[in-house]
Amino acid sequence: MIPGFLIAIVTFPGVIVHELGHFVFCRLFKLPILDVCFFRVGNPAGYVIHGAPKNTAQQMLITFGPFIVNTVLGALIAAPAAIPVIQFEAGRPLDYLLIWLGVSIAMHAFPSTGDAKSLWQGVWHGEASFAAKLLAVPLVGIINAGALGSMAWLDLLYGIGMAMLFPKLLISLFA
């Protein structure tokens, strides 16, 4: 089993983009950010400590913002290189760099267990509606299942999948 900190070091751009996602959404909602760490060798590899969001929508976007940002950015960076490398076995060094960067970013899309805890606290201990509280239950469950799956390289599979799926989708759409 490869230690988590080694994976974080190898895929550090993904950690930075993930925390940047939290940071940008906090800034967007004008929430006070008490402390932020974009990358470090430790557990967690990065974090953003912020004030309470004003409503459930803000809480959801802060929690799932990095999922969207990392997935889209990772796919856009890796996809153009995935075609020559995976389909045609004709990759240049730049293509391999793009794939490493794209997969690193996409594999850190999953919200962490810390994100799940924050979502749970924000919704269940805040003034959220009952529907929002109900919605939070499966979402937190999915996040925790994803974190568990990361032990079986689910995050890496997701990153590679995004790099491959996006161009395949476009090709089958336009061919």
Add this chain to the structure above:
Amino acid sequence: MESQLEVNSPPQCVYCGQPIDAVAGGLPVCAACLPALTHRPLPRWIQIAAAIIGIVLLLALLQFPSSLTAGIAFERGRRAEAARDYKLAEQQYAIVADRFPSSTLAIARLGIASYHAGDFLTAMKSFATLEGRETSESLASEVNVAIDDMKRRLGESINGGQQP
């Protein structure tokens, strides 16, 4: 990871240490420190890292259209080959081989489609560039069958031409 700070007593600004009367923005922060925290700037190194990622994204997006065009052409070539429209398959594979001249798969498929389309010159040229390259057994076998058949047919036509 993101987390919300839980507010505990005694009320003291966690940023500057000054005593406070009320909790602002869900954090034990004094009113003077709150604007600085809501407008916390990005560290310089993160700005640089974001700029680098932006440049790489731009590079990736610049090469995306030509890669995607080749990927689409390959798929169209594959479908045309399955429909036995070898002329169209040859045209489509030529686009791929032009974009990725080091791709064994693209050149081999171009050669095979050209052979089936009766364009032996392009087929021979394509197969000649494959010499010494490693590929899957099935693809190598397809290429070899095409080469043998072209040699046989060319030989027959040459011998046929020499006959009185």
